[in-house]
Amino acid sequence: MKLLTHNLLCSNVRGLRPGGGFPLRIQASDVSVRPVPFNAAFVARLVPRLRWGALLEAAESLPPEPAPDYEGDEAFLRRVHHVLLEVRGGGTPKPPFGGGLTPPKPPLGGGV
């Protein structure tokens, strides 16, 4: 699962403490990286809506907070793009929706 999906799914779960719940701990062995075309406008729109804390838990390569002028900061946006869309982890998220989701299935045909 891409970190963006994870971030969207956990972004507004009721009763979630900031930084808590539904953590996606990515094990190095579970990670795959696939290139995705970079779309600066799209990533810039995403930044203010992300749960930055949840992202940091999974990806230490990011700054503790979005850069102040992130919209024009291509290097920053590329880093966010990479973490959100190119890295795919197979971690085991905790059930976020009152038990609604159970751990992911084994990867399909080589994917993660």
Place this chain on the structure above:
Amino acid sequence: MKKLKLKELESCLQQVDTFENPKLLLEQYPTRPHIAACMLYTIHNTFDDIENKTIADLGCGCGMLSIGSAMLGAGFSVGFDIDADALEIFNSNIEDFELTNINMVQCDVCSLSDSMSETFDTVIMNPPFGTKHNKGIDMIFLKTALQMAKTAVYSLHKTSTRQHIQKKADEWDVKMEVIAELRYDLPASYKFHKKRSLSQRTTCPSASLRVPKYSEPATCFTHKEAQLYC
């Protein structure tokens, strides 16, 4: 990104693999490429709710609507479906089309309600109609979709449920608009409405609902089981 023409979109969507052994109880029939293309094209060109947007596709099946959205420049789409077999086909479609900005989650959409609010810009779906075993699943999908969408929900429904949906929409305080009437068995004969009052969108307190409607009898049941799908 190169602008796709409607005809091109439709012929791309004709290459999308669909259910191998459709599970009737899950109402597994794909949206036809022609209908999907017209629907998505309108959402894109008239309402600008696809390009660079985050999109959820509830009951995504083999991914017809997510894949079409991706082709029209969606920023990122997430498909949700209860059935692993359908998602496996979806996954191979993504590989075949070399689409990189789609993910999928295996879960019971009915268990998502109340948990995600305005997480996605747009929800586009062809939900189960719940005509036999699970009356009301179409409305659960709708309600969930409205909670998940920031801007608008586009959903296909049976003509016969239109009044009921209108009633519910009033109850939920969302604006409903019928944007197309599709005759499922006569694909050439439907027309998208030409006139729409876009100005109304701004007065709408929460996500608005646009409902291309069509008819198709179906049956359904759900189970309380869900899995993340990677």
